[in-house]
Amino acid sequence: MKQKNAFIQNKVEIVEDRNDIVWAMDENYKLTDFNTSFSALLKRNGSITAERGIDLRKVFKTSSFFDPCEQGCERALNRYATTSKHTFEEYGEIVVHEFSFQPFMNSSGDIVGCCVWQKNITQEVNNNHRLLDSERKYREAQQVADVGHWNWDMIKNEITWSDQLYRIFGQEPDTFKADYESVKAIIHPEDRQVFDEDVNRSIKENVPHDIIHRIVVLDGEVRYVHQKGKAYYNEEGKPYRMSGTAQDVTKEVLSNHQILEQNHELQNFVRIISHNLRGPISNLLMLSKIYEWGKDEMNDDIVRKIEHTTEALDQTIKDLHLSLSLKSADKEKFREVSLRAVMKDVDGLLSEEIIKSKATVKTDFSGGETVFGAKSYVVNIFYNLILNAINYAKDEVPANIKIVSEETENNVVLKFVDNGIGMELTPEKERKIFDMYGRLSGATIGKGFGLYLVKTQVEAMDGKIEVESTKGEGSTFIVTLLKSL
Template sequence: MSELNPFLNYGIPLWENLRDFWQKTVQQKMDATVSRNDSFWAMDKDYKLIAFNDSFYQKLKKENIDDVYCGMDLKGIYNDIAFFRVCIEGCKEVFDHSNPISLFEISEEGMGQIHEFSFHPAMNIHGEKGCYIWERDITRDVHNILNLEDMEYRYREVQEVSNVGHWIWDIDKDEINWSDQLYSIWEKDRRNFTANYDSVVGMIHPSDRVRFLDHLEDCLQGRAIHDITHRIVLDSGEEKYIHTKGNLFRDASGNPIRLSGTAQDVTKEVMTHHKILEQNLELQNFVRIVAHNLRAPIANLLMLSRIYEWGQNKTNDDIVKNIEATSLALDHTIRDLNNSLSFKRTLKERVEEIHFKEILKDVRALLYREIKTTNASIDANFTAVSRIYSIKSYVSNILYNLLVNALKYSKDNVSPKIVISTEEKEDRIILKVSDNGIGMELTPERKSRIFDMYGRLSANTKGKGMGLFLVKTQIEAIHGTIDVLSEKGVGSTFIVGFPK
């Protein structure tokens, strides 16, 4: 066979009768098949092949049919070759009803490839019916659609989980397009709510509306980036906090034409933040009250130590000396704690160089009685890191509470052995406090609970559970971290990470 053209014609008389049809209707479709490698062929009402392209010829050749010619009978091919069996139904529909139809064939040999067969009626100048068929591999198209649908599903799922949606505001048309999640957040029905400038602004809380509009104007004028948290009022009267941020797009003349971005329901986060602020305020007031009530007794103890007649009795001298040291350390701690919970306002002003050895000395003085009563030993090694820059009162309180915890949860009839050490990480100074106490069985839930306020793991344990809560609060205030490793009956290790 000579070189195949995209459209084969062997000059049979029927082709002359169909010349106008092919030229006007089929030729452009035939040309389109060349770049796509689609198969294209035509037949008359007796299933005789009229014309075909090279792709059709190659498909038959793979089925060991080398003699492909115009006028050959296609019925045998449709019946014998599984790939072409859909043609029986397609051609019959065209001949019976003259309706175009598309059928699909999944090729198992082609690893699940999907092929579309399009059947179209044709008629020559004598009114005789024919049919032309266009077969194309749509596997990639179908997979792209399925992948797109899967991506859209996953995107919607992510929006639902994070409670965030996206929006686009066409400024000229005053049309705002919302994602499904935004309708859910604002509790609106897509069918009867039109999102535009007036309807959206109308739902913003009256107390936040002026601030929002001023911010929006700054964005449109290029003075700010759209990033704001505000309240909205739902139809039910419920209030929500919304964090919205976006980018502004301008035309060639610099005029704003579109603003698009995301909006997230942050009500839970804002309310949690408010609750923390309230707790911090209560804690500050508590510390101030305690400090005020303790200052007078401490001052009296220090005064008594000053008027005490030293040298009369060695035992009494030692006792009073210990009372004086403890009172001084307690006085320093109370003064530091009086301002220690004013976190962000005083953070930079109060940062200073702190020596771990000196902090431990003060804490040991405060815990002198407990250490002596339990016959505890404290082994400290600050060779790796001897000092840090932080807030002294915070570091003192952290170490104090960790030692109190180690002494409190020691084993019966076993002297507590406490090991304190430091080490340096890439972005952290690590302080470890280990003990040989009763230890704990820790699950992730129990681990988080021991740092909660009043977060004791058992009603049988001593204390109110405030110490570790204060430790965690102060560590987080200086952007540090705390973790705990523990084994029941063996002991616990608290690991504190201070930012460098």
């Protein structure tokens, strides 16, 4: 018996310094050894004091923590090692313990007892639950965004896909083996070379892989996919892996195509209508010139109204032509534009208005001296914004206009600050003043076409325009343009 106890004791001493609860017994359920955690468990549950030789069958009935033990120990004494998980309530919290029942045999192969190892795995279970919950949320997010994740092992030429990618590419996980060649075979034949070139460029130059291409799924349906990826390199600088995402953007691409087609049709419609109206308008204007004024006051008034209406219609068609020409700007002709040179041209164009209104215009281009675009567009932007500040000056208070520039990483931001009448600005008003024939107020002369042209020309140069204003204090127009290359 002493040999048996010494054998079991050695096994228990190995884990004495662990927080796990470990104890051993002989084939008669007598406690042969235990660690400190076992002794503390008995004390915490109000059971008997842990001593070698006590009958564990009585202990097993004292606390719910020992509920799995009787059956587990019985199986271990019958040479079956078992492991099980059990849930308990401890200090008002739910805990999970794992029980391992291991039989002890002597050198002759006879069962001399068993060891029970009780481990608190609550944290592991919670971590697993959190991991499963995160994976579930990740899968749901992929389904909502219609995006999936992929990883390409270049050494093995094996590609692993998330579940959503199989749905996007119209493949079955059980039958489709993803590698570079099989994936490329799904890509539309007309897009394969471009896709291949982008992947190779990304790997060779260590730049992001970013491309939209078509795929042909099993039923022949054509879809558009936006692929993004990045290559990874070993210590020797050789690529060994690439990972990224693929998103189904079919709806967005087709919608954009439809919008472009509609815009093209609208432009053609405007051109046709304006072309067909040019002749009648010219004839009406010519007739008004040869009309003999002064013979009939009533006829004079009618003809004058016809003439004014015709001139307004003629100007509207010219405005439409100008707007269309700006939207189809040739960006290949964009160049570096000096802001000082632009201001020199604008000073000449507005010299009479500035002198007449006693306005002052101060500039500070130290924060950014050039922009990238068309000089004529930039001149028109400056012209209209300065003229706008002059027109909306306070009564008896000359316009004080300040233009400053500042650079960001990719842009030059221009601020046109004035001390004019300002306005109570709402999102709706901000949108309206940039509409064609939008007006800041009805108290001034003008059609309100200038700010629409400014916005059109700014956007034609891939920029944006915003406005900040306070009634009675003035306005600030903020124009963001591309920085010179």
